[in-house]
Amino acid sequence: MSGHGHAPGGGPGTTLVGTGGAALDPVTVTVVTAALGAAVLLAGYGLALAQLHRRGDEWPAARTAAWTTGCALAAVGVAVSASAAQAPRPFTTHVAGHLLLVMAAPLLLALAAPVTLLLRTGSGAPRAALVRLLHGRWARLVTRAPVVAVLEVGGLAAYYLTPLHTAAHQHPVLDVAVHVHMAAAGYLLAAVLVGPDPVPGRPGVTGRAVLLVAVAAGHAVVATLVHAHGLPGAGGATADVRAGGQLLRYGGDVVELALAVLLFAGWYRAAGRGVERERRRAAAAVSGHLDRPGVHAPVLPERAGHER
Amino acid sequence: MTDPGPPRTAAGDRLAVQRPDTRRSVLAGVLVGIGVAAFVDEVVFHQLLQWHHFYDRSTREAGIFSDGLFHAVGWTAVVAGLFLFAHLRRLGTASVRRVTGGGLLGWGGFQLYDGLVQHKLLRLHQVRYDVDLLPYDLAWNGAAVAGIAVGAVLLLRARRADR
Numbered sequence: 004m005s006g007h008g009h010a011p012g013g014g015p016g017t018t019l020v021g022t023g024g025a026a027l028d029p030v031t032v033t034v035v036t037a038a039l040g041a042a043v044l045l046a047g048y049g050l051a052l053a054q055l056h057r058r059g060d061e062w063p064a065a066r067t068a069a070w071t072t073g074c075a076l077a078a079v080g081v082a083v084s085a086s087a088a089q090a091p092r093p094f095t096t097h098v099a100g101h102l103l104l105v106m107a108a109p110l111l112l113a114l115a116a117p118v119t120l121l122l123r124t125g126s127g128a129p130r131a132a133l134v135r136l137l138h139g140r141w142a143r144l145v146t147r148a149p150v151v152a153v154l155e156v157g158g159l160a161a162y163y164l165t166p167l168h169t170a171a172h173q174h175p176v177l178d179v180a181v182h183v184h185m186a187a188a189g190y191l192l193a194a195v196l197v198g199p200d201p202v203p204g205r206p207g208v209t210g211r212a213v214l215l216v217a218v219a220a221g222h223a224v225v226a227t228l229v230h231a232h233g234l235p236g237a238g239g240a241t242a243d244v245r246a247g248g249q250l251l252r253y254g255g256d257v258v259e260l261a262l263a264v265l266l267f268a269g270w271y272r273a274a275g276r277g278v279e280r281e282r283r284r285a286a287a288a289v290s291g292h293l294d295r296p297g298v299h300a301p302v303l304p305e306r307a308g309h310e311r
Numbered sequence: 312m313t314d315p316g317p318p319r320t321a322a323g324d325r326l327a328v329q330r331p332d333t334r335r336s337v338l339a340g341v342l343v344g345i346g347v348a349a350f351v352d353e354v355v356f357h358q359l360l361q362w363h364h365f366y367d368r369s370t371r372e373a374g375i376f377s378d379g380l381f382h383a384v385g386w387t388a389v390v391a392g393l394f395l396f397a398h399l400r401r402l403g404t405a406s407v408r409r410v411t412g413g414g415l416l417g418w419g420g421f422q423l424y425d426g427l428v429q430h431k432l433l434r435l436h437q438v439r440y441d442v443d444l445l446p447y448d449l450a451w452n453g454a455a456v457a458g459i460a461v462g463a464v465l466l467l468r469a470r471r472a473d474r
Contacts, residue, residue: 216383220380220382221379259383259387268394
């Protein structure tokens with residue numbers, strides 16, 4: 004099967020004619036569009052940062068770095084995916100672009116806290132609309148763990164295991180829509196699991212761990228099925244499709260591991276803050292209220308060396 | 312006035328009680344043990360030795376589902392277990408014997424599941440190809456059973472030592 008993994012934004016065979024009369028190939032159009040999109044996202048973040056800076060507000064440099072890298076990876080992902088049709092191993096190349104665009108980039112973008120930045124810099128009607136949206140029924144619905152899992156794994160499974168795959172290659176608009184869905188679902192997953200932005204009704208750490216395991220397992224299953232049976236309508240797996248399925252599998256593992264580390268490191272930090280708070284409160288109780296009944300005189304050494 | 316009990320943080324830590332947190336020590340051990348089983352399976356047997364195959368022709372669909380879950384649980388468990396262990400150490404409430412016992416139990420249990428259910432029942436893949444499988448299977452599952460036994464003994468002895 005030829006031509007899987009062509010770009011969102013321009014199918015092979017469509018040739019756009021530029022204003023100068025020179026023929027532009029669809030790959031170039033796609034790459035330029037992606038670069039422009041990334042530049043717009045970068046500029047928007049930069050403008051908001053400038054506003055914070057004028058007010059003298061702080062913003063973590065790591066978030067700015069995450070946003071910049073995320074935008075760059077998304078554009079590179081589109082470019083890699085777009086060039087897949089001409090590559091010696093089209094499907095494997097497509098998967099590499101897929102991993103960058105719908106897994107790595109959304110994670111970095113979510114870590115950059117764009118919603119918090121908008122809430123802090125926006126004003127008037129747009130900001131009010133954003134607040135309404137965040138508190139609205141839809142936001143509550145799409146951030147529920149089972150919904151996130153279905154949106155994420157469902158999109159992936161539909162694209163790689165159903166006739167949607169062939170249809171997306173025939174209709175560039177559908178291809179773009181499917182990739183936008185997968186990137187948005189990747190962003191949603193990262194935002195709910197590890198993002199610094201406020202999420203309505205975010206599950207606790209156990210609920211988020213279960214969500215992560217479910218999504219990672221679903222991802223591994225889809226990748227292994229592609230590796231085993233090939234793409235729908237292609238009549239078996241070629242060497243390229245086998246390698247692509249394997250790359251999808253291991254690339255997903257890497258992102259899962261990163262999400263797990265971020266999730267539990269966040270829990271560890273929050274638990275540490277709780278311990279500190281309780282130590283201060285207990286120390287205050289020792290100095291002030293030792294005579295009150297029912298208040299334990301807490302034993303609070305810096306570290307109780309209790310080993311057995 | 313009723314006794315409110317020792318203070319607790321949002322993470323459920325009792326600060327005034329400086330006894331080992333037995334339940335969460337076992338949990339941290341089991342999680343790390345599960346993760347180590349999945350990690351050794353992936354890194355040593357799939358990647359370094361290349362004895363295990365990602366997929367072979369006798370693999371059943373159920374095997375693909377089970378394998379996906381096996382590795383997803385493994386990666387998540389090892390990270391969760393290590394952070395939980397670090398947290399208990401920070402509080403000074405880790406019971407090392409229970410972490411070790413739980414770890415062996417988790418490792419052995421997951422290894423045995425892999426060896427019996429995934430390799431044999433679901434025929435996901437075998438320990439090694441083109442060899443007489445019996446000694447490999449015995450070593451694989453025997454090690455798992457030994458891990459479970461030693462882990463259980465350690466946990467029982469830790470419990471007796473507390474009394």
